[in-house]
Amino acid sequence: MNKSNRGLRLTESQFGFLLLFPALIVYAAVLLYPLLNSTYMSFTDQTLLKADRHFVGLANFRALWHDPNFLDMFLHTVAFVVGATIAPFILGFIWSIVLQQGFKGSKWLRSLTLVNWVLPGTAISFLWMWMFQSNYGVINGLLMKLGLISENINWLGSTNYAMAVVILASTWKGVPWFMVFLFGGLQAVPREQLEAARMDGAGNVTAFLKIIYPSMRPIIAVSLILGAIGNLQQFDLQWVMTEGGPARATTTLSIEVYRSAFREWDLGKASAIGLVWVLIMGIFAAFYLRHMREQLKS
């Protein structure tokens, strides 16, 4: 940047590009190179145990195709992403409507809600592990007291419940995030149209369906896409609470990639799974980009 003082003058657009330069270098190192290298690794037998690697063609992908665990993991991922996106979306939407009424203390409640979202995943995991602990957890205790169960349930040790508990913990973390987005969307609903609809005798439900929902559609779409992408990345909760278990019941894509690479030391396999993941992400990315490009143009 001092160059201009030493006589070498940059044009305006050159200066603009120079400002972008640090970001591009970081991206090249952390995104571009690893992505290309992972793609290559998925066609090799590279492990973290030996230094050399060989090109093996599609062997890793063929192995995945025949691996019964792979489909299982895939279904767990879908269950987790759908559950952990839809549940906090609905609750976050309701919560934003409640807070939007602006009662006494609602602002205070709104900031307090957001605390859940900044807490470290490790702390959240500890908390929910403790609440759902099989012998002394508060959830079992309450259910027993209310007479809803007759003996303690080993929530996180059960293949039936573990995923639901992880989704619940993720929902608890995610509600504030959706609330912020949707609260912003509610504030931006055009008042005049709403008034006009009211004049025509529209009730709450009609007003919601005819005016509020349509005007919030873009923000709903973005929040759902970003939420789903975030959940696809989610690692901490599953790993800390259950290490992907019991019996792989909470093993999602990110857990599987991590375990293949850093427990089985098989970089080839991990990269192949990763490549499948990148392709799935591509679908979300396409939706998101189309949406954002329209926004940028307008």
Place this chain on the structure above:
Amino acid sequence: MFEHTSGFRVFFWISLVCLTAFLFFPLYWMLNSALKPASDIFELSFIPHRPTWDHFAEVFRDREIRRYFVNSLTLSIASCVFTTIISAYAGYSFSKYRYRGRMSFMLLFLLAKMFPYAVLLLSMYALMLKLQLLDNYLSLVLAYVTFTLPVGCWTLKTYFDGIPDELIESAKIDGAGNARILHRVILPLALPGLVSVAIYGFVWSWNDLLYSLTLVTSPEKRTLAPGLILSYLGEAQQDWGGMMAASIAVSLPVTLLFLLLQRYFIQGLVAGAVKG
């Protein structure tokens, strides 16, 4: 927005009560359990009858946890500084300059959030191993900056968009160069945006588990998230009171930071995400 009909009132009160319980009871339970003495922890009591700070004292006395704490703090400050600087430059570049490829770069930045972190980690780990940069915070800072850049850069772009071009023009007439205008005129005006990006960067790095778990290998460099797992999980008899106290202790810095500066944070977050 909604007419307060009796139907709406029922919806309102049920939602308010249920969601308040769902969102806040766990936080209360965390504190409640942390304050109970070890002998009471397995009782289902909603108020600690004999509250004690023992669990907290134990957490703070633990030399290893103290070291994790200092490590996390160092790392988070470093990544937050770099994120803020790099995002500010990139955001300003997107906002006020026009050059070829600008649109493509902007879309690339949006995409960066979507690359699977776990997959990028594979190659990064292999590369750092080869360069002997494992166990070096540089690799972590690089990773965190990358993941926080998209939100950071877009937040600040939106901020800069709101600063009128006339301001820049008049500074130019006064003879200020591009760099001087950016640092002396624009950045001070964008302070709220910078603050929110800085918090975002700090929180990201403070909370990360995946990268710090893998790229840090020595106990001396270990940070909080993997450290706590090592300290509290895996033992046969789990110390739940200690775990809750430790969870509160790790959460405190980010929570305080956030509550103090949240006005900026929400403004920036929503602006960056919504307006694009």
